[in-house]
Amino acid sequence: MTRIALRTQVTCVATQEGMVLLDERSGRYWQLNTTGTLILRHLLHGETPRQAAAALAHRYPAAAARAAEDVDQLLSTLRERRLLADPPETPPAPNPSPSPDPDPGATLPPPGRITPAHRVLAVLCAAVAAPLARARPRHIRAVLHLLRRGAAPATPEQTAAARHAVVTASARCAAARSCLHRSLATTLLCRAHGTWPTWCTGVRTEPFGAHAWVAVDGEPIGEPAHERGYTTIISVPPLSRDRRRGPEGPPGGGW
Secondary structure (H helix, E strand, O other): OOOEOOOEEEEEEEEEEHHHHHHOOOOOOEEEEEEHHHHHHHHHHHHHHHHHHHHHHHEEEEEEEHHHHHHHHHHHHHHHHOOEEOOOOOOOOOOOOOOOEEEEEEEEOOOOOOOOOHHHHHHHHHHHHHHHHHHHHHHHHHHHHHHHHHOOOOHHHHHHHHHHHHHHHHHHHOOOHHHHHHHHHHHHHHOOEEEOOOOEEEEEEEOOHHHHHHHHOEOOOOOHHHOOOEEEEEOOOOOHHHHHHHHHHOOOOOO
């Protein structure tokens, strides 16, 4: 069977509820729940619908027939919305042993302790970032575009210190698969100190995965080597010096 693939204009963004599929041409997006996200991950790894159904039945104990129905329903919906790529004339060989996407959990923080006041501020930023991480991508973008006004570009040291404070003060931000929450909390903590890093989300295909992180001058901060193969889809960099001085025009900066 031909390997399942998304159209080139369709990108994936991870959320705490599952995954968002964004059609960049139409501007429309669809939220997948955890079941749909699991199925799509297996299909994009090169597995057949039958293999994806078996994985679903193993993950959530259920009848094989019900799991197969869920897979068929997802594929039918993706086709109706024209999110799947047309089958190639010569399909590529499937990945023989697709490995699961490693958890992009927090890396070891840099040495040093944070002050009690900084810890409290980091906890507050993590609390504010929690509902923001559950929002839709366009809402996150709108909020970050507003918050970055008046902030100076963050240095690598400032960004690393903010990330260290966040993962030290908040177990939730330090947990695996909390990259969106962690990156937003780091960005908010930088903003609380008058600076702004570049907030990014991106995807990769081999192995398939989505990730969110902070960067300075294009360099990811605090990310391990195996988490540096993502193609940036969304970024909210700091405003230039001239734009910080005057009224901000239409949102820009990587969108």
